[in-house]
Every structure is written in structure tokens, then in C-alpha cells.
Amino acid sequence: MGAPFCILVLFLLPSSPFSSSEVPHSLTQGSSLSVERQNHDVLLSPNGLFSAGFHSVGDNSYCFAIWFTEPLYNGNHTVVWMANRDEPVNGKLSTLSLLRNANLVNLVLTDAGQLTIWSANTGSIGSASVVQLQLQNNGNLVLITSGGVTLWQSFHSPTDTLLPNQPLTRDTVLISSRSQTNHSSGFYNLHFDNDNILRLVFHGPDISSVYWPSPGVPSLQTGRYMYNTSRSAILDESGRFMSSDDFNFTATDFGVGPQRRMAIDEDGNLRLYSLDEKRRRWVVSWQAMAQPCLIHGVCGLNGLCTYVPQENSGRRCSCIPGYKVKNDTDWSYGCEQEFDLSGNMDEYGFVELPNVEFYGYDNVFLTNYTLKSCEELCLKDPGCRGFQYKDQNLCYVKSQLRNGRRISSNLLFSMYIKLPKRELSTYDKPAQQFTFNCSGQLGVQLYRPYEKSHENGILKFMLWFATATGGVEIMLILLVWCFLSRTQKKSHETVQGYNYVDCGFKRFTYAELKKASRNFGEEIGRGGGGVVYKGTLSDNRVVAIKRLDEANQGEAEFLAEVSTIGRLNHMNLIEMWGYCAEGKHRLLVYEYMEHGSLAENLNADTLDWEKRFDIALGTAKGLAYLHEECLEWVLHCDVKPHNILLDSNYQPKVSDFGLSKLLNRSGENNPSFSRIRGTRGYMAPEWVSNLPITSKVDVYSYGVVVLEIVAGKWATTGVDTIGGDEGEVEQTRLIKWVRERMNNGVAVTSSIGEIIAPTINGNYDTRKMEIMVGVALQCVEEDKNGRPTMSQVVEMLLHHQNDN
Incomplete structure (x- = not known):
């Protein structure tokens, strides 16, 4: 049968x-x-x-x-x-x-x-x-x-993704997903508006608003051209995006090679991704919004967004005073008020929120108004929910509190929330904050059951009985296991140290890393606030262990910094695998690079002109990512050959990125750092001239490094004397000497020939080497405004690479 x-x-x-x-x-x-x-x-x-x-x-x-x-x-x-x-x-x-x-x-x-x-x-x-x-x-x-x-x-x-050579036209729209686990249509889209401008728009349940390009800035000032009715854009295989409104950009890893896709993500940001084949991860190579709190609707009505780079989404949502969250797993619902606004005007007052801004929904905008006059105006208006007061005389009366964000600024402005007087004393403390849930499912997944027309009752009962019996047995086993393991949990965690931070890398104990490095016996590098040792983990992976000199941070602060650095993900940045925060010990564990640092290889015969060009290009891509593509912009502050490591294929990876963040967080908006950072011979003039420190200090250092790459060992003479003046003298001599050779009017071949490292032995592409030198000289301009950005450096090098 x-x-x-x-x-x-x-x-x-x-x-x-x-x-x-x-x-x-x-x-x-x-x-x-x-x-x-x-x-x-x-x-x-x-x-x-x-x-x-x-x-x-x-x-x-x-x-x-x-x-x-x-x-x-x-x-x-x-x-x-x-x-x-x-x-x-x-x-x-x-x-x-x-x-x-x-x-x-x-x-x-x-x-x-x-x-x-x-x-x-x-x-x-x-x-x-x-x-x-x-x-x-x-x-x-x-x-x-x-x-x-x-x-x-x-x-x-299309749905939410644009592939290379897929046109975006007047008739197509990219629409985000609802969440990472709910693929239905979300609240954000990318499309050409009626003014022929490519825009990101928030389409919420009850309102819509444009948030990119900045709605408060005229289109021409954002570089957009509206007098073109073609409404078309395309991403090519090299990572170049071109739009009919003159919005163009190139990926930080520009060039034919990696698989790419552009997507409007569930958080409302538009990103270009490149696939890292080795690690099988998507790497962000461009994004529209560097500040996630500028995206509309992220915290809903009456919600306040705070920029927190340690969070996976880069932001955190909270309710303003007097309001409570509607759904703490979906902030699109926002917050609802816990009071009644139907009383007389003398029954209300205001809670001040310094450095908080709510965009849009102004009932009235008045100039030359005192704070008292603005308060009275809001109290008389039943529809007023609060008012924004800026620069001591600008009054914005708000009918709705949307797109709220907290700003780190020295400007004089505050948001005043209208509340019953009896409630004001309740809100002396900061409002409760909730983490923005960017990975959770928003909404309920659809369930579509298919019921069979005939079922065997006896078979169904037997199946149910067996399942129930097995479930009871499993529960008993789990209870016994939990009881036995519970008493050992604390000591096990202390000894093994297998704890993880947000980004998923491992927390080591000091004893583990001491054993892995054989009591820190083999030094392979130093600088940037610590010494680097070679080590072998228990799973036989060879690693580089950096022991930080300064260990004056608290553990929570250190873990927040490590979490930020751990999320930096680029093929030309060294990858961090773990860390140690135990007592005063602060250590970082990185992947080991087979060919050591660029400093060790500058005079090596193995670095032909092609490898030198690739090293300059890869280093520029890594720095461009740090400066322009991270959720939190990072200044390296110590770009030099010792911090550029080479893998088995001589591809560069920038190390010690974010060291200044680790030791003392400072951002682009800070006018100065607490102390001079870097290595003499590579430091920009701003460090010693008491000028504001920006990403252009890294550009200057990069330019010196490229001159060293081209010239070889000659350029490093004296530079290794950290803390002395010889390096600075050699740096000045090198820049002046190269400029004289490039501007002396003789043939290009002759000029480049005098500059090129002797180990290259005359076998090189004259045009490419000339481009490298030209780019480097732009980077080392005394005036920081005369230097290009790192993304412009990448574009210049790739442009000439593709020309050949």
C-alpha cells in the first residue's frame, strides 16, 4: 500500500x-x-x-x-x-x-x-x-x-530602493518601510516635487511636511535648480548620483566594484550603501541627513528629539513636560497631554525648555516683542500650546508642537510650554526620556491563516497531549538549569567578561588581554595616547591590542565612546573587535594588519606607484567617511603614516580614528580643543595659531602624508622626533621644496622625477603621480579655506584615475 x-x-x-x-x-x-x-x-x-x-x-x-x-x-x-x-x-x-x-x-x-x-x-x-x-x-x-x-x-x-542605472523620474516615488520588520509603506518618501526639486517628505497620519533640502532655505541657496522640467535622477555603477535639479554627489568609495543600492530607510534618512564583500555588511557611503533630529515626525506630536550618537538610531525621544507617551514602541504616535487647557488665562503659566526648537505651525510670528508680551499673547490665545522666543525679540506662537529637537547652541532661545499653574512645580526635573525604537516592529504583522476543511480529532488530541507533555518537561529542565546557573552568573561574568555593548563586539577582561599579549611583550606601534601590542586570542585570532595611556574616564563614559567608535563601518577604517574597561585599565582590541603601518613601508620596494596611489585614495575615503558620513562627525587629529595600516593586499586602513573623541569629546562646533593634539611634522597651522579646529586639520595632515608617499623615506627624516621641532622644520622644507619643483617651469617629467621616491625606480605613471602631488599641495595650504574637503580629495583622485 x-x-x-x-x-x-x-x-x-x-x-x-x-x-x-x-x-x-x-x-x-x-x-x-x-x-x-x-x-x-x-x-x-x-x-x-x-x-x-x-x-x-x-x-x-x-x-x-x-x-x-x-x-x-x-x-x-x-x-x-x-x-x-x-x-x-x-x-x-x-x-x-x-x-x-x-x-x-x-x-x-x-x-x-x-x-x-x-x-x-x-x-x-x-x-x-x-x-x-x-x-x-x-x-x-x-x-x-x-x-x-x-x-x-x-x-x-520602485518601493524603497533605487539600484544602479534605475531611473528616478516624475512618475516614480521611493517610500520607506514602516520599520525594519514591517515592510508595509511607511511615512517617508523621496520624489520630485511640483517645483522640479528632489525632496524628502514626511507623510504622517495627519500632516505632511518637507524636511530635505531644508525648507527654511531657498532652493538656489541649497544648490538646487528648479527651472528644469525633466525631473529625472540616476545612480550609476561607480557611485555617482546625478539629478536634473543639479543635486549631485559621489560615494566615499567612488569607483566601479562594490554592489550598491540607495534606500530611503524607515527612519526617514536617504542613504547610499556599498557592500563590503569580505564582511558581508552594507556600509553607508553617503547619507542625506547627518543630524537625525532634523527629520520631521521622528518623535511625533508633542515629542522632543535629542541627538544621542550612542543610540543605534543616533537619537532619543522624550515627551515635553505635561505630556505622556502614547505608545513607547512607536514614536510616530507622539505624546498626549495630561491636563485641560480650557480654563482662564490667569490659571496658566509656562515651563521653559532652553535650547529647544519646534519647527513650523506658527500662529503668529512677531518681531521686536518682549518675553512678557509674548507670554501674554499666548495666554490670550486658546489655541496656543507654547511659544518660541529667540534672540531677545522674536516671538513665535505655536498652534502645534511638532518636529521638536534639542540643540547644543550658544544662541539665546528657548521654548515655553503652556501648562496649568498648579502643574508647574511638578516639572522642575527633566522630562522622562525613552529610547527611540528603530529596530522594533511598528504595527502588527499580518496573519493570514489557511484552515483545512477536514481535521482528524483524535490525531489533533494526541498531538496536543504530546506537545503539552514535552513543554512541561522542557520547563522543568529550564528551571533546574536556571537555578544551578544563577549562583554562578556573577562570578562567571566577572571572570569571563563576555559582555557586549550596543554594537555587538566583545568585552574582554584585563587578564584575558594580558595573557593574549604575553604580558604586553610584543610592541608593534605607539602614539595617539597609547601603545599597541600584538596578541593572540583564545580562538587563535591574531589581534592588535591598544593600551590607552589616559584612564581617567568613568566606565559609563568610556563605554559610550566605544559604542560610538564601534559603529563606524568603512572598508578603509580599522575594525574594532572588542574592548576592556576594568578599574583603571582601558584597552581596545583591533584586527591585526599583516603589513604593519605605512611608516614601515615607505621605503620598501613592494610599494610601487600603483600601490602608493591606492593607499592615498583609500586613506582619503576613510577620512571622508569620518568627516561627512558618520552619525557623529569625527576628527582624527593625528593623521600620519604610523596610523595608516596595510592589510595583506596593501589596502590602507586608518587607525586611531576617534582618539580625540575617546579622550575628550569635541565636535565641529567647538571653537577650540582643550589641548594641542597630533604629531609635529603633520600638524596644521591652526593648532599653534589658536584658530578654530575643524576637519581641515586632518586635510592638512593628509597632504603631508601624501607628499611622503610620493617622496618616500626622504620626507620622514626628523619627523619621528615627536614633541620636538625637527619634524615641523622638515615638514616646512618638504612642502616648500615640492612647490618649487612643481612651479619651476621645467618639464613635468623632470619635476616629478626629482620628487619621486628612489625605490620606484622610474617605473610610474607620470600623470597620476603629478595629480597626487597637486592634490597634496592643495591640502597643505596655510589658509584652511583654501584646502579641499576630504570628499573633494576623493573626487579629484577618482576623476583622474578614471580618465586614465
Whole structure:
């Protein structure tokens, strides 16, 4: 009886147009893809980069989607398009079918074999034409005829992602997901507005507002050109984005190579990502908003956003005084008031929130108004919820409190919240703060159960009984295990130290790192506030262990700094694997770089001109990321060959990035640092001239390093004397000497030949070496305003690289 039964089962299984051993690139007319065979009924692009099929988005909920075939480090696939993101289908009997009726062709997504959820209507075609659904190498899903006519394509109806060479037009919109786990349409979109400007817009449940480019700045001042009706933009494979409104940018890792995608994320920010193949992670190579609190709607009505780089989202939400959170897992709901505003004006007063701003919704804007007059105006207005008072004479009366943010500023302005007088004393303390939940699910996942028409009652009871019995046994085992392990937990954590901070790297004990480094016996580098030792962990990984000189931070402050640095993620930055914060000991654990530092290799024959150019370019990319792409901008403050490490392929990785943040946090808005930082010979004039310190100090140091890369060991003579004047003298001589050689009017070949390191032996690309020297000389201009930014340096080097 067994054999006939198996044959019967095979006949009853849903049919598939493919065999399990062959993954197709196309779907022919009259065929279907089944949700019940989502692991087999998958379309694959010819190059294998993209896959299309049914993708699980919840409990028994599926969307037809396109994703990158290779999973990330955590096993997840990156989805780039969905057909039915707002109406998932059932996990039973749902299909995607390519149907043809006479000359009409239609691509139909059916839920549970009954309801049509989505379709791509294509109109009438010739009777002789054969139609196929194909997944192309660029990730575009196309419905195409045998004559090469495209009837429909996914590139014309994007969801939240733009792929290279996918056009963004007047008819297309990128819409964010609701959250990282809820793929339905969210509140943020990117599109061309009626003024022909590419904009980011918040479309909330009850209001809409533009937040990028800054709505308070005229378009021309933001570099946008509205007098062009083409409304088109495109991202190319090199990481260059070009828009008809003159908004253009290039990725920090500009150049053909890594896989890229641009996405409007669930937090409302527009980002360009590059795939780090080695670590299988997406790395941000550009983003629209460096300050996440400027994105509208992030904390909802009556919510206040505070910039907190230690949080995964870079921000934290709280309710203003007198208000309570509606839903602490979804801040889009904002906060609701805990009082009544229907009394007489003499029953109300105000709570001052210094350095807090709420954007928009001004009932009245008045100049030359005193604080007292502004208060009286708000008290008389029943619709006033508070007022903004700026610069001692500007009064903004608010009808709604939206887009609130806390600003670190020396400007004189405050927000005054209107509250009953009897409540004012309650709000002397700061308002309660809640972490913005950027990773949690917003809303409820859709559940689409498929109930079978016949069930065996006895079998169901037996299954239930076995499950219940097994559950009881498991609970008993867990209780015993918890009891035994609970008494050992504290001592185990103290001895092993396997604790993790937000970004997921390991917390080591001091004893572990002392053992791994053989009592800190093999020094491989020093500088930047500490000594670096080579070590081998218990899992045989070779690491670099940096022992910080200054250990005067509290543990909480140190962990906050480590969390910030740990989230820096770029292929040209050294990767941190762990840390130690124990007593006065503060140590950082980094990946080990096989070829040591650039300083050790400057005079090596292994560094030919191509490697030197790549080192200069990679270093520029890493610094550009630190300056412009991080949630919290980081100044390196000690760029030199000793802090540029080389991996097994001689690719550069900047180390000691963020050291100034670790020891004493200071940002771009600070006029000065508490002490001079860096190494003589590489320090910008601002350090000794008492001028404001900006990212241009790193640009200057980078320029000196590039001159050393070109000139080789000669340029480092005397520079290693840290703290003395020889390095500064050599630096000045080097810059002056190179400038004289480049401006002496002789042939370029002769000039470069005098500058090039002898180890290159005359084998080099004259044009590229000349470009390197020219860029370096721009970077070492005395006036910081004459120096380019690091992203401009990257663009200049890549431009000339591609020209060749």
C-alpha cells in the first residue's frame, strides 16, 4: 500500500514549471510560481546576483519580492523590491501567474487561489508574440516579448530602493518601510516635487511636511535648480548620483566594484550603501541627513528629539513636560497631554525648555516683542500650546508642537510650554526620556491563516497531549538549569567578561588581554595616547591590542565612546573587535594588519606607484567617511603614516580614528580643543595659531602624508622626533621644496622625477603621480579655506584615475 500512496501524493502536489535542480531566469506564459514552493519557485538573474520569488514578511504572510541572492553575515537577504508590500498573501495556494487570453497578457498575484492582490496590466500584443517574465542582471524584473518589446518592468515602480542605472523620474516615488520588520509603506518618501526639486517628505497620519533640502532655505541657496522640467535622477555603477535639479554627489568609495543600492530607510534618512564583500555588511557611503533630529515626525506630536550618537538610531525621544507617551514602541504616535487647557488665562503659566526648537505651525510670528508680551499673547490665545522666543525679540506662537529637537547652541532661545499653574512645580526635573525604537516592529504583522476543511480529532488530541507533555518537561529542565546557573552568573561574568555593548563586539577582561599579549611583550606601534601590542586570542585570532595611556574616564563614559567608535563601518577604517574597561585599565582590541603601518613601508620596494596611489585614495575615503558620513562627525587629529595600516593586499586602513573623541569629546562646533593634539611634522597651522579646529586639520595632515608617499623615506627624516621641532622644520622644507619643483617651469617629467621616491625606480605613471602631488599641495595650504574637503580629495583622485 505504501508505494501507491506515495505515487498518489506525488500527483496531488502542486505543479511547478521547473525542476528542483534548475533555477530558471524567466517565467513563460501560462506558468506560475507557488508560495508553497518558495525555496524552489525562484527566478534567478543570469549573473546570479538577484533572485525573485515569495519572501516571508510575517506569520504566514508573503510578498513577491526581488532580493540579493547572497545573504548577509546574519543570514538575512536584502530585499530591493516588493509587488504587494501592503497586502501580503497567504502561505497556502497563493501564486504569481503569467496569463494570456488571446492578445491580452497579464501578470497576476493571487491570494490563496481566490483574490487578485496585485497585477501588472500590459495591454494588447500581437498574436504571434511570445511573452516571458525575466529577471535581469541589474535586478530589473521585466515582462518582455519575443520581439524585445518591454511591456512592464519593476524599475518603473520602485518601493524603497533605487539600484544602479534605475531611473528616478516624475512618475516614480521611493517610500520607506514602516520599520525594519514591517515592510508595509511607511511615512517617508523621496520624489520630485511640483517645483522640479528632489525632496524628502514626511507623510504622517495627519500632516505632511518637507524636511530635505531644508525648507527654511531657498532652493538656489541649497544648490538646487528648479527651472528644469525633466525631473529625472540616476545612480550609476561607480557611485555617482546625478539629478536634473543639479543635486549631485559621489560615494566615499567612488569607483566601479562594490554592489550598491540607495534606500530611503524607515527612519526617514536617504542613504547610499556599498557592500563590503569580505564582511558581508552594507556600509553607508553617503547619507542625506547627518543630524537625525532634523527629520520631521521622528518623535511625533508633542515629542522632543535629542541627538544621542550612542543610540543605534543616533537619537532619543522624550515627551515635553505635561505630556505622556502614547505608545513607547512607536514614536510616530507622539505624546498626549495630561491636563485641560480650557480654563482662564490667569490659571496658566509656562515651563521653559532652553535650547529647544519646534519647527513650523506658527500662529503668529512677531518681531521686536518682549518675553512678557509674548507670554501674554499666548495666554490670550486658546489655541496656543507654547511659544518660541529667540534672540531677545522674536516671538513665535505655536498652534502645534511638532518636529521638536534639542540643540547644543550658544544662541539665546528657548521654548515655553503652556501648562496649568498648579502643574508647574511638578516639572522642575527633566522630562522622562525613552529610547527611540528603530529596530522594533511598528504595527502588527499580518496573519493570514489557511484552515483545512477536514481535521482528524483524535490525531489533533494526541498531538496536543504530546506537545503539552514535552513543554512541561522542557520547563522543568529550564528551571533546574536556571537555578544551578544563577549562583554562578556573577562570578562567571566577572571572570569571563563576555559582555557586549550596543554594537555587538566583545568585552574582554584585563587578564584575558594580558595573557593574549604575553604580558604586553610584543610592541608593534605607539602614539595617539597609547601603545599597541600584538596578541593572540583564545580562538587563535591574531589581534592588535591598544593600551590607552589616559584612564581617567568613568566606565559609563568610556563605554559610550566605544559604542560610538564601534559603529563606524568603512572598508578603509580599522575594525574594532572588542574592548576592556576594568578599574583603571582601558584597552581596545583591533584586527591585526599583516603589513604593519605605512611608516614601515615607505621605503620598501613592494610599494610601487600603483600601490602608493591606492593607499592615498583609500586613506582619503576613510577620512571622508569620518568627516561627512558618520552619525557623529569625527576628527582624527593625528593623521600620519604610523596610523595608516596595510592589510595583506596593501589596502590602507586608518587607525586611531576617534582618539580625540575617546579622550575628550569635541565636535565641529567647538571653537577650540582643550589641548594641542597630533604629531609635529603633520600638524596644521591652526593648532599653534589658536584658530578654530575643524576637519581641515586632518586635510592638512593628509597632504603631508601624501607628499611622503610620493617622496618616500626622504620626507620622514626628523619627523619621528615627536614633541620636538625637527619634524615641523622638515615638514616646512618638504612642502616648500615640492612647490618649487612643481612651479619651476621645467618639464613635468623632470619635476616629478626629482620628487619621486628612489625605490620606484622610474617605473610610474607620470600623470597620476603629478595629480597626487597637486592634490597634496592643495591640502597643505596655510589658509584652511583654501584646502579641499576630504570628499573633494576623493573626487579629484577618482576623476583622474578614471580618465586614465
